[in-house]
Amino acid sequence: MADRILVVEDDEKLGAQIVEHLEGAGYTPDWLRDGDAAARTDPSPYSMVVLDLMLPGTYGLDVLKRYRANSDVPVIILTARDHPADRVRGLDLGADDYVTKPFWPEELLARVKARLRRPMLTRGETVAVGELRLDLAARVVEVEGAAVELTKVEFDLLATLAARAGQAMTRAALVDKVLDPERQGSERTLDVHVSRLRKKLGPEGKRVATVWGIGYRFDNQGSDNQDSDNQDSGDATE
């Protein structure tokens, strides 16, 4: 089911654009044009609120205050005044994020997605992306249903990257986490381990992406949904 998003924006053009882009991204937005209406609305059916601060009627922060009285719905504030005092006040009142105008539609969508992003896994869970299945507890990796033999370092490397899937990690951080300092752990050594890991993962090896200037990233975008609660739709589940 698509996430319902409440948009509170008084400007017709901007509001229409936000609604259009949210719809385009697969969300179901409801749009309110003034603060009083927003203050009267119950935010509980929504997965998220996008709230403009300068509204006719009730001021945006007062709307936020009202919502926070009995709801934990994530709220992203839209503001044109880029002053830290405003940010601090908004965050103190319980806003989760803020986007300053002008912004690219993609920018707002990125913030919305980041807030609605579900935690991918916790310790002991399995990660299943595409043809790759990673059982953290049993330290087992399967590609296309077949077990892949990994060394301790290779498994740790994959697990560390998968734990922060979609986010780049520096070589230095990976060396620190994965390599044994006693055994001359260097960034060169790391690169060698990555290259071997990729080879062993075969078609899924491309998920361990090189990030220019930084290091590596576990790429969880692709043929399957990364959310653990949606695993049953993929081939990789048992």
Added chain:
Amino acid sequence: MKLRARLTLSVIALAVPIVVGVSGFGYAQMRRSLLEATHEAMVERMSAGALERCEANPTRFGRRGRGRRRLPMRLIAVYDDGLAPSGGGPPLDAELRRELADGESYAAVWLADPPRVRVAMRMPWDGPCAVILAERPADPAARLGFFRILLAAAAVALLTALAAFAAIGPIVRRIRRLEGAVRAQASGGYEGAVEIQGADEVADLARAFNDAGAAIRGQLDELSARDRALTHYLQSTTHDVMVPLTVLQGHLSELRRAVRAGEPVEPSRVRSALEESHYLASLIRNLGAAARLEAGEPMLTRHAFDLREVVERVISRHRPVADERDVAIDFAVPEHAVELVADSTLVEQALSNLVHNAVVYNDAGGHVAVILERADDRFTLRVLDDGPGLPDEELSRVHERQFRGGEARSRRPTGLGLGLHIVRDVADKHGFTLAFSRPDEGGLEVELAGPV
């Protein structure tokens, strides 16, 4: 109320109670000396043989003694040690009795019609004539004394008030002159100074007016300087904003023409339009940041925030433009929060400027990476790119502290402009270090570091 009237009234208000008090005290003294004289005269008279007569026949003593001396006094009765009448006279008035019992050597009551004073006197001996009660007319002179004293004191008060009324004159005139001078100074925009005469409080007042005038003049000068600066700022800001806006309109106009003519839209033109509007947004943010930085410390708002969120936000702001230019942009942040106490808006703007430059001065197929790291109690924020980098000359110039003025404002004088100037200022204000270097692989690396 004017000063003169106020002073005169004050003198009167102060003098009247003093006069009444002094008069009352003088009158009481006069009564007291009268009674003392009476007591003394009686003791003297009794000592001169009257005592024996009294003791021999207290009943008749009073009447016999009457008129024998010139003392205008009438003996009424005599009393013994216990204040009981010795010769069948009237008992002693309760008030007199009480006073004598308290150990007073005499006590008196003042009676009217005819005005007289009745005095009970304890004699310096015991026996039936130990206390003598006598009456004498109240001295008219003594009665008048109170009014005389009152009159004299009232006259003194009046004269003092008149003197005060006259003496305040020169001071009032000086204050009037000062008032005129101050008014003249105020209407002349606080130019010049009030003339100071003498060394008293009026001169102090004149000096204080001069000081206040100088302070006001200073503030006026500052305000008008600020006003000029603001006008200048507004004019140049308008110029800064209008140029990219015009370019943007040009692109849009060309796009419209192409659409109308059924020609394919040039992707490069769309990209230019996007970049121009991105630049405009960045410019306006920078102008706001510059205004806050120039206003100095009171405008900075420090609070705690997670630097990782700033990095993420800045990346998402620039990603649409980077994508359009085919420049890959990525970032890495530590797993745990990097909390900084700083002006988050300014730090974000500084990072945004570095990323903006890295994206805009890169070539298609290029890369930009932002890396936040934390080691002990320091953070390091690096912005790397593999663009053409900076020539030696500019690389040395960006290290100069005084990289400002007109150059910093203009659009792209050195390829960096206002944005870099703000980065430098933000770093200085927060005590961060800012370093530019050229990695061996080429491109540019900018490192912003500071304590967390």
